[in-house]
Amino acid sequence: MAIFKKSIICFLISFIFYINTFAYNIFIDPGHGGTDRGAVRGSLIESQIALTISNLVAKKLSAQKEIIIFQSRTEDSTLQLKERVDLSDKISPDLFISFHINSSHDERAKGLELYFPADKKVDFNLKKGVDAKSNLSVLIMQDYLNNLKLHKSKFAAENILTERQTEGVFTIQKRKILQAPFYVLSRSKVPSLLIELGFLTNKKEAQLLISQNYQEQLAQEISQGIINYIHSIK
Numbered sequence: 001m002a003i004f005k006k007s008i009i010c011f012l013i014s015f016i017f018y019i020n021t022f023a024y025n026i027f028i029d030p031g032h033g034g035t036d037r038g039a040v041r042g043s044l045i046e047s048q049i050a051l052t053i054s055n056l057v058a059k060k061l062s063a064q065k066e067i068i069i070f071q072s073r074t075e076d077s078t079l080q081l082k083e084r085v086d087l088s089d090k091i092s093p094d095l096f097i098s099f100h101i102n103s104s105h106d107e108r109a110k111g112l113e114l115y116f117p118a119d120k121k122v123d124f125n126l127k128k129g130v131d132a133k134s135n136l137s138v139l140i141m142q143d144y145l146n147n148l149k150l151h152k153s154k155f156a157a158e159n160i161l162t163e164r165q166t167e168g169v170f171t172i173q174k175r176k177i178l179q180a181p182f183y184v185l186s187r188s189k190v191p192s193l194l195i196e197l198g199f200l201t202n203k204k205e206a207q208l209l210i211s212q213n214y215q216e217q218l219a220q221e222i223s224q225g226i227i228n229y230i231h232s233i234k
């Protein structure tokens, strides 16, 4: 009986090791939600469209056996920005990705915009229990981890952009990779992206963003870009 128990424990340890080694965790954050509806244009609501497309991306990525998906919200609920980042940091995913819908005073503005972090604000809490002599090495490590986060975030954005350029059926969108100090990007401890999926203020693009075909296509291209990214980093 003791040998049997030991075998079970060994199996469980091996299984957990297997899951941690080969699984990729992706954290999906549909922007806004609940009392915060984001941009609103007539009956079109940013928080709802972002949630629909986020759920599609989550579904497509979940179909990959090596990917585990976490979401800040799966329904129309209210969440503070800090709660989103805290949830993600607890899991420490391979990528944090927040989805939003853009708006502009210029009704002609259109297309996908991919943002990665603009600064190195993250405190990785490396100073806990460290004496003054080791302070320099802590600073060097802190800088290294921040650079790694920025590098991987940009690389993830490039993978998604490349996928969209080569495979995209809908070619009317302008495509951009930008840096911005958005809260969720600056505070996240892991590689992070914020994607503005298109402009609610552009009539043509707003109609595309609520069309099921376009949502599917967009989710497919973004998912493939994320898959390409995670396969490149491990």
Ligand SMILES: [Zn+2]
Pocket (backbone or CB within 6 Å): 031, 032, 038, 039, 046, 100, 101
């Ligand atoms: Zn937004």
